[in-house]
Amino acid sequence: STVQRFGFKPVMLIVILYFAIFNEAVCDLFQRFGSALVPWGSLQLKQKQYAKDFQPIDPDCQCPTCRRHSRAYLHALFKSDTAALHHITIHNISYQLTLMRSARQSIIEQRFPEFVKAFMKRMFASREQYPSWAVEALRSVNIHVS
Numbered sequence: 001s002t003v004q005r006f007g008f009k010p011v012m013l014i015v016i017l018y019f020a021i022f023n024e025a026v027c028d029l030f031q032r033f034g035s036a037l038v039p040w041g042s043l044q045l046k047q048k049q050y051a052k053d054f055q056p057i058d059p060d061c062q063c064p065t066c067r068r069h070s071r072a073y074l075h076a077l078f079k080s081d082t083a084a085l086h087h088i089t090i091h092n093i094s095y096q097l098t099l100m101r102s103a104r105q106s107i108i109e110q111r112f113p114e115f116v117k118a119f120m121k122r123m124f125a126s127r128e129q130y131p132s133w134a135v136e137a138l139r140s141v142n143i144h145v146s
């Protein structure tokens, strides 16, 4: 039918919107506490453990912050001024853009549900930690993550 033939795209748009909103909410929340987003969760760079950690936030990230600054540098910077937050924001925006690019690519390759599942799995230690509103939103568009 016509609906079936053309139903795919609007549904995927809704999913992307949900996914983008969800991702943005997580970003905002983390940024407020000075967290840097990484594919496996987030780094609280204020914590002592990063004082002598000379890796970039994410070794695979190509953003200016990761190319120039180590976790130790950003950790030290937190003590003096708010510039650390600026660097982390640059990284977090880059992270979001990369993530959205990957999401778009997965849609082109018709594996978006798998992409979302992999994202959730990497981001949360267990399924019990998935935010219920995200699980519900995804379920409404037929992506079952739990």
Ligand SMILES: [Zn+2]
Residues within 6 Å of the ligand: 057, 058, 061, 062, 063, 064, 065, 066, 067, 090, 091, 092, 094
């Ligand atoms: Zn980065």
